[in-house]
Amino acid sequence: MELEAAKKVIRKHTLGHSGFIEKAETANRYYRKENDILFLPKKSKDEETPLRNADNRVPSNFYKLQVNQKAAYAFTTPPTFDVDDQAKNDVIKKALGDAFAKKCKALCVQAANTSVGWLHYWRGEDGTFKYEVINSTQIIPVWTKGLEKELLALLRVYNDMDEAGDEYMVYEYWTDTECQTFRRRCDMDLEALERYCIYTVLDPGPGYGQETNTFQHGMGEVPFIFFNNNDEMQPDLKDIKELIDSYDKVFSGFVNDLEDIQEIIFVLTNYGGEAGNPDDIIQEIKRAKLVQVDNDGEGDKSGLSTLAIEIPTEAREKMLNITRKSIFEQGMAIDPDPQNFGNSSGVALGYLYSLLELKTGMMQTEFMISFNRLIRAILRFYHMDAEKIEQTWTRTSVTNDSELADIAQKSVGVVSKRTIVKNHPWVEDPDDEMDRIEEEERHESQNAETYGDAFLKVGDQTDVEE
Structure with a gap:
């Protein structure tokens, strides 16, 4: 791509991206407990009164609690994948690696805060499949114009610093065949764009050993996968931001009054x-x-x-309780107030988790499509394929294990043993558990045969003696 063409592409696709970044940064601030109340302007000298001196800013942490609640509920036990071939399953499990659960949670948090999470995969230096979660604010997707939206190309934009300490804005333009890199100094406009040669030509022939800004990735498609938070492409903060701000104002005002009342x-x-x-x-x-x-x-x-100041305690307490309840209802989450749990049965606990289950289910619908893309990318990388990919998702919640175990026991003979094992509350890896069961059954069969042979030998000896 020529420089002038690259400038046109960058201008076209970065236009309007600042709005996405602004919304994402707001949600990220709230996730870090840096709510808007911390940045409200302070009172001027003219607005100060003798009875109102305190200016406490107390941000609540409801948003981070709700995001972590969803991430832990869905991905403490990450989803498992079955392609009806044990050898392929082993390849998939090895490629996903030990950090799969952590990366799933990172994707969930990114999607909740920014409306979409992004995952990038590539060939590692050792020739194995590698993948990592990318900051969503760096990604600008280029979609096809058809009704079925597909990823045509992708522009990744991020800051970098060279050895001299100069800060640059780096642009990576990815297609289904290659990646081209450009950069400009942050203190200069787009007209200063230049090729950023960070790759080395390794193919024998002209240009061997030279540095270039073009990299042939050989993945067969744009090596990025999007994970939508929901069908509406909305972050989780959208439904509860105003409620959180109201709670922070009332709570902080209450703290200020308690401090001011000490001044007579x-x-x-x-x-x-x-x-x-x-x-x-x-x-x-x-x-x-x-x-x-x-x-x-x-x-x-x-x-x-x-x-002295008179504090309307009852009215404020009622307001805080109403606002707190609305935050968890509108945010479709679980209020961790102990009085909501008690000694609840499985049905009552299920009702308590109903809103969180609805929100997580909406995310799961989007994530399942994206995980299928990831599994197919792994199989394609290792020159394999799969006609069907079965995903098993496990929720992590307060449950009544005795009820679930009882259901599993009563299901023997009604559904397959593998289905029972998959849904048993104590089983984390169905494949490993099935292997253990088969091993135990094999030992029991061998012991039964040994016992039977010994019984027959005793019988034969008795007949001889008679």
Whole structure:
């Protein structure tokens, strides 16, 4: 791609991306407990009053709790994949690696905060399949114009620094065959764009050993997979941001009132003492234990009184409870208040998780399509394929294991043994568990045969003696 063509592509696809970044950064701030209340302007000198001095900013952590709740509920036990071939299953499991659960959670958090998570895969230096979660704010997808939206190309934009300490904006343009890299200094405009030669030509022939900005990745498609948060492509913060802001304001105002109420203001009318400033007056009161005032006779209101703040505790407490309840209802999450659990049965616990299950199910529908793309990419990388990919998702929640185990026991003879094993609450890896069961059955069969042979030998000896 020529430089002028690259500039046109970058201008076209970066236009409007700043709006996406702004929304994503807002959600990321709330996830880090940096709510808007921390950045509200402080009161000016004209707005300050003697009774209102405290200015506490107390952000709540409801949003991070809800995002982590969904990630843990869906991916503490990551989904498993079955392509009806044990050898291929082993290849998939090895390619996903030990960090698969962690990367699933990272994808979930990215999708919840930015509306979409992105995963990039490539060939490692050792020739194995590698993949990693990419910051969604760096990714600008280029979609096909058909009704079935497919990834045509992708532009990745991020900051980098060279050895001299100069900061650059790097642009990677990925297609189904290659990646081209460009960069410009951050203190210059797009007209300063240049080729960023970070690859080395290794193919024998012209240009061997030279540096280039083009890399042939050989993956057969754009090596990025998107994981939508939901069908509407909306972040989780959208439904609850205003409620969280309201809760923060009421709670912080309550804290401010509790701090301000400790400051008592003395009101002196016709003070007759010698002290001239407020500090001297307070010291005089503490020393003499009395206050001298001038009285002009009947009807005079001279004397000492105090001012204090009255806090509408009941109204604020009710407001906080209503707002908290709305945050968890609108956010489709579980309020961890202990009184919501108690000694609940399986049905009651299921109802408690109903909203979280709905939200997670909407995400699962989108993620299953993307995980299928990942599994097919792994198989294609190792020159394999699969007609059918079966995914098994396990929820991590407070459950009544005795009820689930009882259901599994009653299902023997009704459904297959493998299905029972997959859904048993104690089983983490169905394949390993089936191998253990087969091994136990083999040992039991061998023991039964050994016992039978021994019984027959005893019988033969008895016949001989008779």
